[in-house]
Amino acid sequence: MTWKNSREWLTTLVAFDTTSRNSNLALIECVRDALAALGVPATLIHAPSGGKANLFATLPAHDGGQQGGIVLSGHTDVVPVDGQVWDTDPFQLTERAGRLYGRGSCDMKGFIACALALVPEFLAMPRARPLHLAFSYDEEVGCVGAPLLLEQLKLRGARFDGCVVGEPTSMRVVVAHKGIHLFRCRVHGKAAHSSLTPQGSNAIEHAARLICRIRDIADHFKANGPYDEFFDVPYTTLTTNQIHGGIAVNTIADLCEFAYEFRNLPGMSMEHIQGQIEAYVRDELLPRMQHEYADARVEIQALASAPALEASEQAAITALVRALTGDRATRKVAFATEGGLLQNAGIPTVVCGPGSIEQAHKPNEFVEPAQLEACERFLRRLAQSL
Template identity: 45%
Template structure:
């Protein structure tokens, strides 16, 4: 989509960041105002862009191609949503950029509107350059609630025009080149028991007690993983974790509970899969939980719902994205992280992918979130070198 706009032709990365932070794009609300802004900004530089809506039509991703319409380009990708500020002790307006002592404060400055600002602020230079390979810009939605917006955006991008070969996802990494991260999955386990008065315990099936047995099994697996972990792996911690963070069930202290549900967060090493862990969980339930429950009543049951799955980023042998990012940053260290990103979703679709962006993950989701000005400057240099590199290919 192309629009006429009176927007200024150039914005510095800082000014662009101020504009983006001002959009309160918490995952629970629409991001369309920010998308319209980016769309108009790109149109002002003669760049057509494509929206990819979610099912509700209240959110959209945006992608655009700058340079020659040929395969082999580089994707710069950022998510537009941010986490909530409610319940956090902010000392300033979270949706107004504030500079103090070399830091730029505001929700999303680090995670990850800083990189989005670098992408958009770099557009004038991209347009003016004689790029030999295109630069694709990608802005997704709902990353913070399970990386939901990237897959349809990537699929649309790959089907809509020239196919890029590499993707750089600008999550905060202090401009270090991240070549791998764990996979992240959320499973909702619902236990349906049989309710009776607690004085008749033997006639009932406690949903809470059986849920507790399953939670304990998950915790035991984590401890086993810890005890057998390969400490040479560059993850902290270097093993798969199966963590229950939410549980609810029961109606009263003297009633055997009919219903209980919990959510487990599984952070798996790149060489393991959620299917593997879900199959193990289902086998345990089928062999050790359900038979005893169903001896009392056949209506008793346990169901598992996969709420979200973010694939791992697997290190690549001689990966094109890694080679390019190391050339642009000068970073030759080995870096892997335990948080999830959209990089694995690009990689699953055949692109070489890495994570590299400004700011520290320690600031993500925190009150008074900030990014150091020096990190934003390092990001500007990164984008400038990318433009020069693709202009010389």
């Protein structure tokens, strides 16, 4: 069979609409079958629903060894294109003016395409250590798939020397990122005609108090830290980004629902931040609500969570990736990746991949061919180092 180069692989991968609400199985099975044709078995770790899967494959060392080595990690899902105005078909890779346009071209099917394109070269190298491919589902909605993959690898007793997460960093080394934690809050009050306000309990107004409290906590971090000036946003942030409530302008709302997130610096406790919010609900908001309506309540549901990453400069993978890229700068980012999960699982991890995060999630998302070429050179040298 004729193996695809990185651009051909990217064309194939972009053509699969793996928006997180959809299945990624067609893409995963395509990769599995292609690897099988080269004699590389791949393990699929399915979601509980069965409609999605992670893929893990090992390219053994020259002596057949499968322990240790380096993991090349990427997610297969992409964000929606709904409501965005594209100049090209988002699910057909299109070259214009020296750029390759398509959903996921940058975030992060470009990295996966480069890794797959080099598999035959990797197999031909007399490596003393294995290389591993780990492709996940549902990273974009809270790193849902990776924990299942890591759990299975732990059960198998797998050990690794390090991992490169190929999120778009313009092929520069990122050694840390913030954690991200998403919550949904439902505030339950009591409906009434708006002319009889004292007979109701306005869920929107009470939700507004909680939203303002979340903003107060965010303002405290902005004003007082802690800070890490290597981050583009050097403090922990909290934001409320969606809200729904009410049925009519003349009806007291009995339900208001909103979603909030916070992005914490490494070393900041998620439990401490969320504890401040829950303490306000318990000690101040609920007593006030229940003074109006005894059955008033507030429900907070954790939707997704991904821990922060802070790579050790002493870790071999950090030193190796710095040496191969020539990048010695300390670079930390506000966007989250699966790197924190991998690090917490005992796999030293750094982030380095083709394309710019500034293009991710936007209409007309693109990656430059030069970035794919740089990624190929990096991955080839990474494999040769083994």
